[in-house]
Amino acid sequence: MSPAGPFTLVTVNTAPDRAKRLVGRVVEDVKERYTIIHAANAASIEEVKRTVEEARPNVLFTASMWTPEEAQQIIAIAKEVIPDLKTFSLPQGLQVEKGPDAVVEYIKEHLPSILD
Secondary structure, three states, rough: OOOOEEEEEEEEEOOOOHHHHHHHHHHHHOOEEEEEEEEEEEEHHHHHHHHHHOOOOEEEEEEEOOOOOHHHHHHHHHHHHEEEEEEEEEEEEEEEEHHHHHHHHHHHHHHHHHHH
């Protein structure tokens, strides 16, 4: 069976290198099941609209540095551009409290409910 996808992913993370590293780990770990292309990262809420317009993702992740209100705002901006965009918000503080391994595991646990 070939993997589902490809899914084009945009992340919204103030630490673009960390976003790229963590998503890279997830992509590698799930490549048997999903093909995910990390197309871009928006490093601020102000960059979301332009990044989504340029990358045309079908999935958007908000990182754990955003408050729930900021994550909702990011998703609203992105969905103005692509109404049927699949979105996923990491719980605020996950990276700080539990570290990068917890972030990778959390994303992998929730991917089927987002992508399937």
